[in-house]
Every structure is written in structure tokens, then in C-alpha cells.
Amino acid sequence: MKKHLTLIGLFMVFAFSLTMFSGCAEKKAVVKDEAIQEQKVAPTQTAPVVVTDDEAARRAKEQADREAALKAQAAKDRAARNAAALNDLNIQNIYFDYNKSSVRPDAREILKSNADIFTKNSAAKIVVEGYCDERGTAEYNMALGERRAQEAKQYLINLGISASRLETISYGKERPANEAHNEAAWAQNRRAQFLLK
Amino acid sequence: MGNKHTFKLLTLFIFILIGILHNTALAKVYIDIDAPGFQQFPLAVCDFQNKKTGALPSDEFSTAIADNIRHYLDLSGIFNILDKKSFLEGVEPGTPETIRFSDWSVIGADFLLRGDMIIAGQNDVIVESRLYDVTRGQMLFNKKYLDKTGDLPAFARAIAADILLALTGDEGDFNTKIAFVIKKNARSDIYTMNYNASDMINLTNHQNIVAAPRWSPDGQYLAFTSYKSGRPAVYLQNLKTGKEKTVSSFPGLNLCGSFSPDSKKLLLTLSKDNNEEIYVLDIDTMTLKRLTHSYSIDVSPAWSPCGKKIAFVSNRSGSPQIFLMDTDGNNVKRITFEGNYNTSPSWSPRGGRIAYEGLINHKYQIFSVDEEGNNLIQLTFDDADNEYPSWSPSGRQIVFSSRQGSKSRISIMNANGLNMRVLKENKDHLVMPSWSPRFK
Numbered sequence: 220m221k222k223h224l225t226l227i228g229l230f231m232v233f234a235f236s237l238t239m240f241s242g243c244a245e246k247k248a249v250v251k252d253e254a255i256q257e258q259k260v261a262p263t264q265t266a267p268v269v270v271t272d273d274e275a276a277r278r279a280k281e282q283a284d285r286e287a288a289l290k291a292q293a294a295k296d297r298a299a300r301n302a303a304a305l306n307d308l309n310i311q312n313i314y315f316d317y318n319k320s321s322v323r324p325d326a327r328e329i330l331k332s333n334a335d336i337f338t339k340n341s342a343a344k345i346v347v348e349g350y351c352d353e354r355g356t357a358e359y360n361m362a363l364g365e366r367r368a369q370e371a372k373q374y375l376i377n378l379g380i381s382a383s384r385l386e387t388i389s390y391g392k393e394r395p396a397n398e399a400h401n402e403a404a405w406a407q408n409r410r411a412q413f414l415l416k
Numbered sequence: 417m418g419n420k421h422t423f424k425l426l427t428l429f430i431f432i433l434i435g436i437l438h439n440t441a442l443a444k445v446y447i448d449i450d451a452p453g454f455q456q457f458p459l460a461v462c463d464f465q466n467k468k469t470g471a472l473p474s475d476e477f478s479t480a481i482a483d484n485i486r487h488y489l490d491l492s493g494i495f496n497i498l499d500k501k502s503f504l505e506g507v508e509p510g511t512p513e514t515i516r517f518s519d520w521s522v523i524g525a526d527f528l529l530r531g532d533m534i535i536a537g538q539n540d541v542i543v544e545s546r547l548y549d550v551t552r553g554q555m556l557f558n559k560k561y562l563d564k565t566g567d568l569p570a571f572a573r574a575i576a577a578d579i580l581l582a583l584t585g586d587e588g589d590f591n592t593k594i595a596f597v598i599k600k601n602a603r604s605d606i607y608t609m610n611y612n613a614s615d616m617i618n619l620t621n622h623q624n625i626v627a628a629p630r631w632s633p634d635g636q637y638l639a640f641t642s643y644k645s646g647r648p649a650v651y652l653q654n655l656k657t658g659k660e661k662t663v664s665s666f667p668g669l670n671l672c673g674s675f676s677p678d679s680k681k682l683l684l685t686l687s688k689d690n691n692e693e694i695y696v697l698d699i700d701t702m703t704l705k706r707l708t709h710s711y712s713i714d715v716s717p718a719w720s721p722c723g724k725k726i727a728f729v730s731n732r733s734g735s736p737q738i739f740l741m742d743t744d745g746n747n748v749k750r751i752t753f754e755g756n757y758n759t760s761p762s763w764s765p766r767g768g769r770i771a772y773e774g775l776i777n778h779k780y781q782i783f784s785v786d787e788e789g790n791n792l793i794q795l796t797f798d799d800a801d802n803e804y805p806s807w808s809p810s811g812r813q814i815v816f817s818s819r820q821g822s823k824s825r826i827s828i829m830n831a832n833g834l835n836m837r838v839l840k841e842n843k844d845h846l847v848m849p850s851w852s853p854r855f856k
Binding site for chain 2: 361363365366390
């Protein structure tokens with residue numbers, strides 16, 4: 220990837236330097252120093268090619284930009300579709316008490332309703348994601364987030380979801396749902412999320 | 417790549433050893449800086465003299481080298497570097513006989529450093545430095561250093577290390593680096609810098625959650641946790657080649673712990689057996705052994721310098737606390753009892769004490785405690801959150817990160833909490849500093 224970028228960079232610098240030359244030195248533009256690079260980029264050495272190279276670079280860039288934009292749009296659409304699908308399925312997050320990983324009574328009902336959805340979509344794997352609020356050590360919170368995901372996973376197993384469909388991942392305190400630094404935000408951030416895939 | 421200075425240092429070697437390096441200085445500690453009544457050494461560092469006229473690297477080189485030495489010694493936290501404006505005696509080249517020691521003691525200097533620049537050959541620079549005990553009117557050492565590249569900071573580090581060695585019996589932390597994580601939103605990467613905050617280098621380009629950088633004691637590797645594959649995994653980067661390899665990517669959590677003193681084993685926190693437990697990985701054979709068996713969080717293992725014990729964090733008693741165990745997982749013993757959130761243990765290289773962060777009055781502060789859980793000392797008291805302590809190889813200093821509002825810093829302090837100095841300050845999050853071993 221890096222190499223690729225360097226090549227593109229080299230190419231662009233080269234194309235630019237050629238235009239400079241064609242501006243001030245006319246057809247003597249192709250100097251010995253650049254002969255090696257010249258071969259890499261373009262088979263012929265006359266001045267008009269220089270212009271073509273420049274255009275080619277521009278076209279290539281436009282093409283790349285277009286593709287990138289399309290890709291980004293596709294990713295956005297996909298994310299939106301997934302979010303919509305999740306909404307349709309009505310999978311809900313569960314929340315935890317400060318520094319605790321045990322499943323709260325209010326979370327049990329949610330897990331039951333989530334388990335029903337998972338049972339109906341029996342082909343899908345379930346990723347249980349554990350999160351923490353911003354207080355405390357990053358490392359300890361990664362462990363705590365994992366603990367939360369594990370507890371939720373175990374609860375789902377007890378409700379009859381096959382362990383082989385479940386995997387866990389902890390994001391510790393690194394991905395808050397609410398960036399604010401107050402009690403309300405922290406309560407929203409101490410959570411487990413469920414992702415079907 | 418990260419070891420640029422190691423190589424430079426290799427090229428810098430002691431040329432001649434004139435004079436006599438005080439035998440007693442090597443054999444025993446000249447002054448015990450750990451004594452309770454220790455005051456900083458008052459030291460006068462004279463600008464170096466050009467002994468021969470000729471093509472020096474630059475005219476400023478001889479004053480710049482003295483400035484560099486002052487800067488490094490100041491960073492060590494145990495010197496009171498006297499202002500050169502207060503010097504009474506001129507700085508003409510002088511032999512021990514011509515030094516008027518009374519002129520130095522009257523301005524409060526207990527020690528005096530003088531030096532010369534000498535040119536040998538086309539590009540060779542020789543720096544000669546002499547350290548004097550002003551009170552006793554004695555020369556402590558007289559040493560020459562040769563470097564073909566004229567690398568000024570390397571000269572200064574070598575001279576500063578010799579001064580510390582002569583006075584304390586330990587060469588200090590001058591030839592060390594600090595690895596740390598810079599966090600921009602949810603993207604982080606590992607950087608290293610020299611002990612004086614110079615030469616910052618970007619070590620990883622993962623642009624993801626990256627955590628817990630740990631140096632191997634032999635200085636060859638850096639281990640860390642990264643989510644670059646989308647899941648947490650532990651990586652080992654060869655610091656010479658820059659090559660990275662995955663050493664642990666089990667289902668669930670994979671968190672980097674610390675290396676064994678022989679650099680052959682790595683402690684990990686894994687949740688592959690459905691619960692966070694501490695494991696030890698033999699790096700050559702890739703064999704894994706589980707050390708903890710508790711239905712609770714066990715995390716952040718740190719190997720003792722003697723290799724016999726492991727400190728770790730567990731919430732088995734309800735809240736996160738620091739525990740010790742033998743390297744086979746037996747003899748688990750809790751050592752922190754104050755407060756209900758104690759994490760990030762780091763073991764002093766000189767043994768005996770463990771630094772950690774604890775929650776007190778709604779702030780995280782650095783503490784240290786001995787292996788028995790006694791003699792607890794609070795080291796930081798300011799209005800910031802002070803976190804992630806890591807000891808220097810000399811065991812005399814601790815690096816840590818602090819957060820206060822939007823400010824984020826990497827700072828160092830003496831192991832007793834005094835003399836705090838900011839190494840780096842930033843609006844991004846600077847976290848998880850880790851002090852390297854000494855590079856030779």
C-alpha cells in the first residue's frame with residue numbers, strides 16, 4: 220500500500236516537473252536524468268506526450284476520486300441499511316452499573332426479547348460488544364468491557380442461544396456512545412451492543 | 417529504526433582514559449542520593465574550551481556541549497546546576513593546580529565540570545572532560561571521548577552518564593527512550609522519544625485502538641495491543657527492522673502485559689477461556705501457560721525485576737486492587753488496601769517497590785508501595801489525573817501521563833515524587849508512557 224502511494228507520488232512529481240520543463244525549455248524538455256523515469260511512465264519521449272501524461276494523471280485522479288466517492292457512498296448506504304435492519308429487528312442495548320459487569324434486572328427483559336430475535340434469525344452470528352464509561356484505566360476498562368460482553372453472552376446462552384453463534388469484543392472506554400463527561404453520558408456508555416452478521 | 421541513537425552511541429567510545437577514574441567511585445556509592453536528607457548536588461558546568469584553533473564543527477560547539485550536559489543533568493533531577501553568570505573564576509583552560517577551589521565553593525558549588533574540545537585528524541572531534549570535588553579539592557575523573565560524527569547530544573549523554581556514575585555508582589537514565597501512545601479521537605498510535613523529549617519517532621501506523629506499549633528488557637522489541645485487524649491482538653515489533661508480528665490473537669480479549677527479565681516470555685491477559693485471566697507466553701516456542709484461576713477480572717500483569725513475582729490487577733475482592741503472585745500463579749497476595757480503584761502496577765527496576773495509580777478525592781494519583789503492601793507513599797497531589805506510572809532503568813525516576821481539562825502531558829518525577837518536569841504537552845491525548853531499558 221505504502222509502496223503504491225510512493226509510486227503515485229513519484230509519478231505526480233514527475234508529471235509536474237515535465238510540465239515545468241515544457242514551459243521553459245520547449246522540446247529539449249526530456250533530459251538524460253529523467254530518461255529512466257521516463258521509461259517507467261511513458262514509452263515515448265516527445266513533448267506532446269508530456270501533456271498526455273499530465274492529462275492521464277488528472278484523469279486517473281478523477282477516476283480514483285469518483286471510485287472513492289462511490290465506495291464511501293456504498294459504505295454509508297450499507298451502514299444505513301444495517302442500522303435500519305437492526306431497527307426493524309428492534310435489537311436493544313443493555314446497560315450496566317458503574318464498575319459492574321453483572322446483568323441488571325432491567326437488562327434481563329431486554330436480553331429475552333433480543334434472544335427471541337436471534338432465534339428467529341438463526342443463520343446469523345451474533346457479536347456482543349462491551350463498552351465502558353471514560354473513568355478509570357484504559358486497560359482495566361478493556362477487561363471490564365470484555366467481562367460485560369461475556370456476562371451478556373452467558374445470559375444469552377442460558378436463554379438457549381448456541382454458544383457457537385456468539386462472539387465477544389471489548390472496546391473498553393475507547394468508543395463512547397455519548398462524548399459528554401457527566402453522569403448521564405456515562406450511564407449511556409456502560410453498555411453491551413449486539414450486532415448480527 | 418527506533419534505535420538510531422544506539423548505533424550512534426556505538427560509534428562514540430571512550431578514546432583514552434587518562435587520569436584515574438576514582439576506584440572508590442565505581443566500588444561504592446560516593447554519596448547516597450536515596451538518603452532521606454539528600455539535597456541536590458550543586459554542580460558548576462563551565463563552557464568547554466577550544467584547546468586548539470582549527471576547524472571545529474562550529475564555534476558554538478564548545479558552549480553548546482556544556483549547555484547539553486547541563487540540560488541532561490538537570491533532567492536527572494538530582495543536580496542543582498549553578499547559573500554560569502555566578503561564576504567568579506574565568507573559564508580559561510586550567511589544570512587542577514590552577515583551579516582556585518575557593519572561588520567555586522564560595523558560590524555554592526560542591527562539584528565542578530570543566531572540559532576541552534580537541535581536534536584530531538580531519539573530522540574527529542575529541543572532547544575531554546574533568547570532574548572535580550570542590551570541597552575536597554580533588555579530581556574525580558578525567559576522560560576523553562572521540563566521535564567521528566560530532567554528535568553533540570551523544571557526547572553530552574556520555575559525559576553526563578559518567579558524572580552520575582562517579583557520584584552515585586549508577587549511570588542514570590540518559591541513554592533511554594520513552595514509548596507512549598498519542599490518541600486522536602478513537603485513533604491511536606505508538607511514538608517514542610528520547611528521555612529529554614527530543615527525536616520523536618512514530619513507531620506504528622495503525623490508526624486504531626492501540627494500547628500498552630512494553631519494551632523488552634534487552635531493548636530489541638516493543639510489544640503492544642492493537643485493534644488494527646478489527647479485534648484486539650498483541651503484536652511484537654522488532655525495533656531494528658520495524659517488522660511486526662502477531663503473537664496473540666485468540667477469541668475475545670488479547671491484552672499485552674510485560675516481558676520477563678530475560679526478554680523470552682511475555683505476560684498476557686486473555687479471555688479465551690471465557691474469563692479474563694493472566695497467561696505467560698514463551699515467545700520462541702509460542703507455548704502458553706495459564707497463571708490465574710479466578711472468576712473475576714485479572715489484568716495488567718507486571719514482572720518483578722528479579723523474575724520471581726508478578727504484580728497484577730484483580731477485582732476478586734470487589735474493586736480493582738493490586739495483587740502479587742509467584743510466576744507459577746501461586747501465593748496470591750493483595751498489597752493495596754487504601755481506596756477502591758488501584759490499577760497500572762509498575763515494578764521498580766531496583767526491586768522492592770511497586771508504583772500504581774489510585775483514585776483519591778475523584779482524581780487518579782500515583783502511589784508507590786513496597787512488596788509487603790507497607791510503606792505506602794502518595795507521589796502526586798496536583799489537580800490533574802495522573803496515570804500510567806513507569807520506572808526509569810535507574811529506579812530513580814518515574815514517567816507518567818496526566819490529564820487536566822483539555823491539557824495532556826507526559827511528565828517525569830523523582831521516585832519520591834519531587835521535582836516534577838513536563839516532557840511533552842499536547843491537546844491530543846498522550847497516554848501510557850513506558851520507559852525503555854538503557855541502550856548501549
